[in-house]
Amino acid sequence: MKLIQVYSTEGQLEAEMIKGFLEAQGLNVTLSQESIGRTLGLSAGRLGQVKVLVPESQVTAAVDLLEAMERGDFEDEDLSDFVDES
Numbered sequence: 001m002k003l004i005q006v007y008s009t010e011g012q013l014e015a016e017m018i019k020g021f022l023e024a025q026g027l028n029v030t031l032s033q034e035s036i037g038r039t040l041g042l043s044a045g046r047l048g049q050v051k052v053l054v055p056e057s058q059v060t061a062a063v064d065l066l067e068a069m070e071r072g073d074f075e076d077e078d079l080s081d082f083v084d085e086s
Contacts (some may be wrong), residue, residue, distance in 0.1 A: 003030055006062040007052035009023050015050035018066075021074075025065050 009015040012033065019029045032051040054062045068074065 002056045003053040004059045005051045006054050006059060007066055009050045009052070012050055015052060018052050021069065021072050022052070022054065022065060025061075027062055027065075028056055029054055029062075046083055 007018055009018065012031075015033075016030050019031055021028045030053045031051055033049065
């Protein structure tokens with residue numbers, strides 16, 4: 001299975017959030033970062049860069065979702081069913 005980069009971030013936290021978003025939409029996601037960057041906890045520059053990869057067959061869906069996210073299409077989602085009001 002060939003993996004294609006659809007996004008890159010400056011640090012692990014943002015990459016994990018993007019991964020979670022895409023996985024919630026049913027996509028398979030892999031993160032890739034230089035091992036020394038991860039070991040040292042770098043979050044800037046080339047060693048801090050984390051690549052978000054998806055299978056080639058899911059590239060179009062991933063790009064469409066990321067573009068929709070950038071436009072704010074997911075900002076008004078009603079999450080009240082998930083709020084614990086106890």
